Amino acid sequence: MRKVSTLIGLTLLALGAGARADDGAPAAAIVAPAPYAPPLERPPRRMQLDLAFLPMGLGKYTTPIGGLPTTGDALFAYGGGASWSYRLLYGFKVGVTAQAIFNVNYKVNPSEIAAAPPARQYDGLVLLGYEFPIVDGITVYVDALPGYSLIALPGTSPAKGLVFAAEVGVAMDMTDQIFAKLGAGYEWGFQKVTQSGSDFDNKTSYLRIALGGGVRF
Amino acid sequence: MKTSARRARLVLTTFVLLAASTAFAAGPGAPDEAPAPAVPPPPGGAEAPPSTVLIVPVPVQPNPAVASPAPAREATAVAGSIPPPPEPAGEAPPVTEIGLERLPGSAYPEPQTRGLKYGSLWLTFHGLQWPYLPAKAGRDRFVIGLSGWSWLDTAYVKFAPWGQNTQAVNSDQIAYWTQQGRMLLRLTPTYSFEDWFVQGQVELVGVEDQTLQRSDLGGADTDDLWLRVGQWNKWDFQVGRFEGWEVFHLGMGLDQNTFERQGAVGPSDPNILSYYGLTDNEFRPQGAAGNLAVHVYPLPFLRVEALGTVGSQGAGAKEIAARPVAILDFGWVKLKGGVEWQHQTPQTTNSQLDTKLEGVGGAVQFVLQPHVEFGLNAAQGTVVSVLSSGQANPQGSYTRTSYGGFANFSNGSDRHPLILGVGSMFTRIVDQYDPASASVVDNYWMLQSFAAIQYVVFQQLYIKLVGSYSRAHFLQADTNPATSYDNEMYSVRLRFSFYY
Numbered sequence: 214m215r216k217v218s219t220l221i222g223l224t225l226l227a228l229g230a231g232a233r234a235d236d237g238a239p240a241a242a243i244v245a246p247a248p249y250a251p252p253l254e255r256p257p258r259r260m261q262l263d264l265a266f267l268p269m270g271l272g273k274y275t276t277p278i279g280g281l282p283t284t285g286d287a288l289f290a291y292g293g294g295a296s297w298s299y300r301l302l303y304g305f306k307v308g309v310t311a312q313a314i315f316n317v318n319y320k321v322n323p324s325e326i327a328a329a330p331p332a333r334q335y336d337g338l339v340l341l342g343y344e345f346p347i348v349d350g351i352t353v354y355v356d357a358l359p360g361y362s363l364i365a366l367p368g369t370s371p372a373k374g375l376v377f378a379a380e381v382g383v384a385m386d387m388t389d390q391i392f393a394k395l396g397a398g399y400e401w402g403f404q405k406v407t408q409s410g411s412d413f414d415n416k417t418s419y420l421r422i423a424l425g426g427g428v429r430f
Numbered sequence: 431m432k433t434s435a436r437r438a439r440l441v442l443t444t445f446v447l448l449a450a451s452t453a454f455a456a457g458p459g460a461p462d463e464a465p466a467p468a469v470p471p472p473p474g475g476a477e478a479p480p481s482t483v484l485i486v487p488v489p490v491q492p493n494p495a496v497a498s499p500a501p502a503r504e505a506t507a508v509a510g511s512i513p514p515p516p517e518p519a520g521e522a523p524p525v526t527e528i529g530l531e532r533l534p535g536s537a538y539p540e541p542q543t544r545g546l547k548y549g550s551l552w553l554t555f556h557g558l559q560w561p562y563l564p565a566k567a568g569r570d571r572f573v574i575g576l577s578g579w580s581w582l583d584t585a586y587v588k589f590a591p592w593g594q595n596t597q598a599v600n601s602d603q604i605a606y607w608t609q610q611g612r613m614l615l616r617l618t619p620t621y622s623f624e625d626w627f628v629q630g631q632v633e634l635v636g637v638e639d640q641t642l643q644r645s646d647l648g649g650a651d652t653d654d655l656w657l658r659v660g661q662w663n664k665w666d667f668q669v670g671r672f673e674g675w676e677v678f679h680l681g682m683g684l685d686q687n688t689f690e691r692q693g694a695v696g697p698s699d700p701n702i703l704s705y706y707g708l709t710d711n712e713f714r715p716q717g718a719a720g721n722l723a724v725h726v727y728p729l730p731f732l733r734v735e736a737l738g739t740v741g742s743q744g745a746g747a748k749e750i751a752a753r754p755v756a757i758l759d760f761g762w763v764k765l766k767g768g769v770e771w772q773h774q775t776p777q778t779t780n781s782q783l784d785t786k787l788e789g790v791g792g793a794v795q796f797v798l799q800p801h802v803e804f805g806l807n808a809a810q811g812t813v814v815s816v817l818s819s820g821q822a823n824p825q826g827s828y829t830r831t832s833y834g835g836f837a838n839f840s841n842g843s844d845r846h847p848l849i850l851g852v853g854s855m856f857t858r859i860v861d862q863y864d865p866a867s868a869s870v871v872d873n874y875w876m877l878q879s880f881a882a883i884q885y886v887v888f889q890q891l892y893i894k895l896v897g898s899y900s901r902a903h904f905l906q907a908d909t910n911p912a913t914s915y916d917n918e919m920y921s922v923r924l925r926f927s928f929y930y
Contacts (some may be wrong), residue, residue, distance in 0.1 A: 268879075270899055270920060271588075286590065289901060289918065320592045320916075348846045364831070383883060385841045385848050387801045393839045395850050395883050422897065424852055424881055426839075 259300040261308070263427025264392065267292040269314055277406065277413035278324050286320045288331070288419060294423070298340050308340035310358060312391035317417060321390060327365065334402070334417060336362045336376050350386035355379075364404050364415060372415035374404035380423060390430075393399070396423040436735060449572075532930070533618070535578040537561040541730060542761030546803050546840040547846045548886045550682050551795060553929075557675045557733035557757045558724070563629070566660050567624040572621045577929070580613035581746075587689040589696045593915025596907065598604045602696030602917060610687060611638035614653055622662075630656065637863045655715060659723070671714050674737045675755045677705025677766045677791050678807040681836025682851025683880030684894045689921035690898030693857075693878045694707035696917055703874045703902060705857045706811045706830035708791035711753040711770050717743040733757045739772070746777045762799075768793035770811075782820040787813050800842030806835040808854070828861035834878075847886045854879040866910035876902040892927040 218391040225357030292315055298308025320326035338360030345353045362376035382396020398421050406415035491895030538555070539562045545551025565571045588605040591598060613636045615637070620629045633653035660666025684691045695703050715721065719741020726734045739751035772787040791809025796802075815826030834855030841848045858875040880898035887893060900919040905912050 268881075268899065286592070289899065320590075320918075347506050350841050350843060351846055351848055383848070383850075385839070385850060387839065387841060395881060422881060424850075 230293070258390065258429035260430040261296075261300070261306070261427055262430070263296050263392075263425055265296070265394070265396075265423040265425030267294055267312060267314065268422045268424070269400070272318050272417060272419040274317065275414045276319075276329075276415050277408060277415065280413075282414040283323045285323050286421070288316055288318045288320050290314050290316045290334075290419065292334075294425075296340055296427075298342065300344070304344035304346070306340070306342045306344065306429065308342075309335075310338040310340050310360070312336045314337070314417075314419075316419045327367070333365045334362060336360055336378075336400075337396045338378065344384070352384045352386075354384055354394075355361070355381050356396075356398070358400075362402050362404050364402075364406075364417065365383075366406065366415070370407065372404040372406040374402065374416065375403045376400065376404070378421065380421065382423060387426075390428050391426065393426040393428065394423065397421070398423070437527070442715070459898075466724070469811065478878075499704075504589070531563075531573050531575055533561050533563075533575045537563055537575060537577075543758050543799055545785075545795075545797050546800065546838055547841075547844075548884070548889075549680060549803060549838045549840060549849050550836070550851065551797065551803050551805075551838070554676055554679065556759050556766075557735060557755075559660075559666060559725070559727075561618050561620070561631075563618070563660065564621060565624060570623040570642070572619070575618035575620060576615070577618070577930060578925060580611065580616040581925055581927045582609065582611035583610045583688060583923050583925045585689055585921055585923035587919060587921040589694065589917060589919050591696060591699075591915060591917040593904075594913045595904070595915040598698040598904075599915060601698045604696060604899070605897070607761070612636070612687070613927045622717075625661045625664070627658075627660065627666075627700045630751065631656055631658075656721075661693040663730075664725050665726045666723070669724065671720050671721065673714055674712040674721070675733075675735045675757065675766075675768075676712065676752050677755060677793050678797060678809065678832075679766055679793060679805050679807075679836065680707075680807075680834075680855070681853035681880075682838055682849065682882035682884060682894065683853055683898060684878060685896075685925070688896075688923060689901065690878060690880050690896060690923070692919075693876050694900040694902035694917040694919035696919075697903060699917055700872070700874060701878050702828065702861075703857065703859055703904075705832045705834075705855055705876075705878065706789065707790075707807060707809050708753070708755070708768050708770055708789055708811075709831055710772050710787045710789060710811065711737065711751045713741050715739055715741060715743055717741065719743045719749060731759050733759065742777065743774075747783075748777055748867070749774045749792070754773065758871050760777060762797050764795040764797075764805075765792070766795075776818070781818040782816060783818040784804070784816040785813065785826070786815075787811060796877070800841055800910060804835065804837035805837040805915075821906065822862075824862040824864070826857070826861075828859050828872075830857065830859050832857040844889070847889070848884075849884045851882040851884070852880065864907055866907055866912070870905075870907045870910070870912050872907050873905040874903065876900060890924070890928060892929070894927070896923045896925065898923075899923070 219283065229270045259371045269290040269292065272290060273284055274287040275282050275284040294310055294312030296308055296310040298306045300306040316331045317334050318331040333387050338357055338358040342354055342356040347353055358378040360376050362374060364372040366372060378398055378400035380396045380398030382394055384392045384394040386392050392427055400421050402416040405412040461509045476881045504790060519810060538560055539558045544556060559743060561575045561577065563573050563575060586607050589602050593599060601626065614633045616631060616633045618631045631654050635653050647768045654672050656668055656670025656672045658666050658668040693704065695701060721737055721738060721739050723735055723737040735755045737753045739749060740846045741926055742748045751770065751772035753768060753770040755766065758765040769790045770788065774785040776783045789809060789811025793805055793807045795805035810829065812829050813821040813827060817823045832855060835854065836853035838849055838851040855878045856875065864871045878900045880896055882894055882896040884892060884894040898920060898921045903914065905914045
């Protein structure tokens, strides 16, 4: 009985307090006017240099085995990249990117003879991108990265060919000049290797994540 | 003393009548929709003003004819005794506050910075007493604090094993979506006077799957359920169901009940492979078991927890455990360390089943306001298991080692708080099972890593996207040569969470 009465009392307390607020206590009811939001401006600095760690997953790897291109799941690879870009007009920017990717290999090598050791992939890319400022200090970016790639194969001549990557991400200003970014995209390679005078596919494709940051000048 | 009880009873009754009349008065003429409340403060913002506070000061009027149910100190001190005769009102009436209160920002103490605002460290209390609801201006106070949190995860996972164990490789080729959630309402009745307090807490839980458990049929119904008594910022004694202090901090990912926390351990893989972070006795006990803990705050920057666990955690196993932890918190740098010991034996007295778990671990965390925080963790533990026959259990006896770190980066904005987080952890488990070769035992390792991005809408609604990768390697000593295989897991998870 005592518990019930206490419960009822507390419930009514809540109701009473609410009613009092309705009557006149404005403190909890005032909705602050929306603060003035200046129009979003693009960062005044046009030049940008950034570094990124590049985990590469869910990959496919194709090599010629017994004269036939053989595709299998690739091991998780990892790498790093450095970019320089210049904002030309509005959010449009152009630049160059160099990146190196390690641990390029099959998960399970399809070759019955011998499993090859991991290879390294080096990419030189042109950066064509656009930045969309969303709110003050936060920018969504879209990058297209066409370029040329080389896969250094242990014990044989490298595979070479075109490569194309696309990436979408968010850049976050930490100071006027320094920013951090997180992006995701995909990279398709069209590398080929020459064996006995013939060209064979020796290519990779990966889901890529970019974790990094940089400086604007 | 007796007078105070009667006074409090009178006041409550008076106030109930007053409140009821006010509520009814507001009834027909009042607007149908309550005015939009101000945006409540996020938990932890000590500077944030309390909002939607329904606290009601109750001046005590002497009326000896009315009994008071109020749990004032004087009233509870004489529970069960004969009501005293009325006394004339001569002394100054004490004032007691009774109320129902959404926990204000000040209930989440932050004597030193807890971490980047809205970040994972900031949502950790580093051993502090919370909810912090001290008496105000020397007056006794009884408050029922209301708070809680909820989260909803929508996630996708893909396992991709390969290697020599064809059974595991074939059966663990799995990809699927899930949505899971948990919503809890936290009630914290607190009675405070001077710097003393008596506090209880229950967390009423609603769950969306999380693969149920807590012996199923609806899953968990409570998280916390405890009572605590002590002096604010000096000491307390706590008993019930609650978590021990966190030592390992995992960052913006690897949340409980998520794929990235589980790692690349599929249904066919040895399920003992999971990270160890002084965690045998950290989380709330299952079954009919609970904790008793003493917390001591000898210096503003030093906190100590001596936690013990006792009870029976399912399957007829009784358990006792101890887990002392110390935290040295200077704000910008935090050092945490502890040891733990647990002993499980069966309830049946004719069985020799016996399991002992021991461990040691530590962490160091740095907070460089307002943009960067990071930390490192390391722990090692052993499990020694004996079968019911009294023989050693080599597969159940193993050493666990985990180490890793995290880093969070914030833009430091109050209007548009955005946090990027990364983290990684490596775990190795080596048992004593060597049936095929004396020099080869089961040896497993796992790497868990993630990247996360979080935005907080209106400083209230946390939206977090977490992508993770995990790889596990299993070397199984059943055969000579040993069999090895790998599993790999990719997951992506979108979490909405709301702290209130």
